[in-house]
Amino acid sequence: MNHDISKRRSFLTSQKARGHRITIGFAGIADFRSFIGQEYIAGMQKAASDYDLNFINFAGAIKYSFFDDIDFISHYLKTFKFMKAPLIDGLVIWGSSLCEFLDNDSVVSTFSALNPLPMVDIGYLDIPGVPSIRIDNSYSISVIMAHLIQEHSYSKFAFIGCETSTPQLTRLKCYHEQLNLFGIDEIKNSVILTPSMSDVDIAIAVEKLISYHDLHDKQEIECIVTPSDMIAAAVIEELDKHGISVPIDVAVTGFNNQYNGLFARSPVTTIDLAYFKRGYASVELLIDRIMSPQDVFETRMVHTSLLVRQSCGCFEKSVVHAAEDSSRQEDFSVERSSEGDVRTSLFQKVRIIFPHQDETSIERLVNSVFDDIYEQKTPSKMLRWFQNLLQNTRKDSSIVNSEFQQSITSLRKLILPLVRDDIKQYVHMEDVFHQLRALVSIFIEYDSMASREDTYLMNNxxxxxxxxxxxxxxxxxxxxxxxxxxxxxxxxxxxxxxxxxxxxxxxxxxxxxxxxxxxxxxxxxxxxxxxxxxxxxxxxxxxxxxxxxxxxxxxxxxxxxxxxxxxxxxxxxxxxxxxxxxxxxxxxxxxxEGRTKERTALLSNEQVEGILSTSSREQEEFRGSIKASQITNYLMEHLNEMTDLDRMASDLSVSKSHLVRRAKELTGFTIQTLHEKLKIEQAKNLLQVESLKLGEIANRLGFQNQNYFSSVFKKNTGMSPRAWAKRNLR
Incomplete structure (x- = not known):
């Protein structure tokens, strides 16, 4: 076993032996219909399961939140009240996910306020004292550029990105570094930055690039590098509208392996950012921090990988390998065998590839193969056969859609030898297989979306x-x-x-x-x-x-x-x-039930702070004991009751003597006096509500009667409630 893993398990086992299973949390905001958030959480949950940790998800699912107002972040920030010990022992945070709603400084201060809770970040925002799990943008861009320059011999590049995205600006800097490293001059007007990632802004960026350069036949620009698959997919779509084909006229690359790139007109060559792996690694680093809170931990980099698809001018590895392996397959050349023999042999081999299909279905597939070879109609007969198969498969749990990609590869190995002597037929059948792969991917995505979205689609x-x-x-x-x-x-x-x-x-x-x-x-x-x-x-x-x-x-x-x-x-x-x-x-x-009377809503933070002494606020950070905020919050929640020290001590899980002593240290008052002062401050607010009578106010604040309330009010303010109201309501 890995030494670090063994050390973590030993620590966690010792904790459980003492009756304490470590509990960790995750805080961030995302559209969890997007696979990025899903993958992060899946990685964390897998690590929590492997290490036998409790896991509390504090994430805010922004796209699912049906708030009556648009101030989502104000509601989400309430969750931060939970992100402390003893409820959790540590927290994985996605700090940069809040940057859509708060400025960077506010995000940093919000998470910094959680110290000394052990934290690990998975975003790009630097938070003092919080180590991160990140990808190396420089390495990732170098991998893309090396592929484009060394494998394709490209030397004429353009870049389209978003000027408001910190990660994308970082990748632009890395792009410039790679051009310098390879001794390639940047072409004038070849870097276009958009104000947002909207389709409209990206369309404008593409039009600008076209106005500066001829993008046909790789004459002036050979490849457009983008820092996001979302941008890459939109660029490809816009180029097509202008009659510019990818990758024939110009290549395009993306970054971060999002679904947008997979379903682009030309599947996008991209960088896989290992979200699941990073989620898993963040939990491991958090355990290390909990084990050794005194140690300083550095940010850890997780290796990314290049995913070669078709937008750069390549074919996927599975396609390339399938072509290499085709030479080892039986030669079905029509020149050496009759079509009847080829059909019979193909029928037998296809049955092995699709064991769940009956003979009638297999025969339809074989017929569609020859129809596509000879007739080359659109849509393909094979495409229709697979469409029917996939639709039926969604109702049949015995077949797994994700296995179809391998089935397509196997089928391709059988069929391409039939047309290798006819370039037109060969190219057409390659197009068909690309369509089949895209179709299968789309169905897998639909099923994945359905599993995530079924809440809103459930019949009941x-x-x-x-x-x-x-x-x-x-x-x-x-x-x-x-x-x-x-x-x-x-x-x-x-x-x-x-x-x-x-x-x-x-x-x-x-x-x-x-x-x-x-x-x-x-x-x-x-x-x-x-x-x-x-x-x-x-x-x-x-x-x-x-x-x-x-x-x-x-x-x-x-x-x-x-x-x-x-x-x-x-x-x-x-x-x-x-x-x-x-x-x-x-x-x-x-x-x-009439449970709408707010006991504390009218009592502002300023009023409470005005009661407390300066020394009490200075002692607020005293660790290992009850805080002033706990005392005042409790008393404010009980403004309509008489002071009950025994109950308060029990509710706050401290001894009565400790409560009395700490209250005096922190606030400068006894519990009874502090409770009284809070009631009087609330009384001032209620006196400004003209519909409330003195008797009702006294009752709301837990006084025995109106006269006693008036006496206490005058003792604290120097005037009767009526006199105070008359002066302050003018």
Missing amino acids: LSQIAINFASATSGKQIQDVLRYQLSEMGIPGIVLALSENMTSDVATANLELILPEPPADIQEKLPYRITEPTRIPKIFFPQTRRFSVIVEILHYSDKYFGYAFLEVGNPNISIYDTVRTLLSNALNSVYIR
Whole structure:
């Protein structure tokens, strides 16, 4: 076993022996219908499984989020309240994924605030003290350029990229370095940078390049290098609109191996950025950081690889190798054998390639081969045969679509020898096989998309939504969850709900655990949680590792709590769907039950900070103990109650004596005095609501009666509530 792996396993085993299985998290934002985010998470989940770690996914699926407003990031940042010990021991972050919503400095400060939590980044943004798992752009561009220059002898290059993308600007710099290294002069007006990656901007860039250079027959430009498959695919499409063929007139290359490049008119030669491998490596580096928190870790580079396809002027390796192997196949030359003998032999060999097809189907395929050779009609008869096969295969789990590429290679080895003496037939059949490969790839992609998107395509989703909408109480919502989670492929849930709507993720009661926990755990419910990170691990699966996604429950800017949804279905959109349905149902129930009185919404941070002394803020970073924010948050959540030190100490998991001592150290006040001052600040806000009477305000703030409230208010402000309101409402 690798020494590093052995060391990690030994450390993790020792932790479990002490009753502590390491828990890691992942934070980032992406469109998880894109394979990049899917591959990152798949790599992390595989590493978490291999190393027996708990995994909490804090990712925000931006394309699935049905917010009532457009300020997505403000909601997502609430999730950062969970990204601390003891809930997690370390965090993999995708810092640059937030750059679409925040400026770079804000992203850096947001993640830096999580220190000293061990973190590893998989993005391109430099965050102080956080090592990264990255690809080497310089090496990757050098591999592309070496191939283009050494294999194709290209020397006339252009570059189209996006000026707002930091990685793409880095790749442009590497492109210039490679030109210098090979002694190639940059052609004037050969670098075009777009303001965005939209199809419109890329089309404009292509038109600019065409206005500067003749792109036909590789006369002035032989190859257009792009830093993204999305750009490469769009460039190829635009070139075709101008009658410029890729790669005959000009070659094009991409970067990052996205689906766009695979399905381009000419499949794009690109760089595979090893997303799965990087996700896996990020977890291993995070374990190393957790093991040795005092060590300084450097950024680690993961090797990329060149994927040669057709846009550069090559054929795929499988195609090349198939041609090389064809010489070892039986020679079906029509000159040496009758067509009948060729058909019979071909029939037998095709049956071996497609063992699941009956004789009638095989005979149709053989007939389509000869129709394509002699008639060369469009669309190809073989293409139609494969289309029918793929459509039927989607209903037959005994056949795996991904195996079809090998079947096409085998079929090609049989058929090309038949036409090798006729260049026209040979070229036509090569085109047919390219179409077959593209068709199979498309069907595989459709099936992959369907597996990720089935949440929104499920026939019973509307019924599930109706069941949630029909719930008229918290118990009915819990019953719906019991019956419907399994329908959506979600194995379990840990659900925590606040007593009332709040303006933030606040104190909540853990009310539901599915599957039902043992009796000794069940009897602890409902369990009060003062901070999300303080939820005891006993409420998660104890006999096995867990993998969950955190969903914060809210309707517009009103919050109800949060849920840990156990990962079953790999489709991340399904968990956002549950959030949406559950949040809408909770909103209706909370309104119906009158649970809309916010205890803290009117009390601003400035008001709270105005009460606390400067010394209390300086001591806020005191480690290993309760913080001032925990004390004030708790008291604000209980403004309508009398001060209860015993209950507060229990809820905050500290001794009463420690709570009293630390409160005085941190705030300069006793608990009772601080609670009173917070109530008076809230009273000032409520006095400005003209519809509220003094008696109602006193009741809301937990005072015994109106007179006692007035007495306490005057003691703290120097005037009666009515006098204060009269002065401040002018």
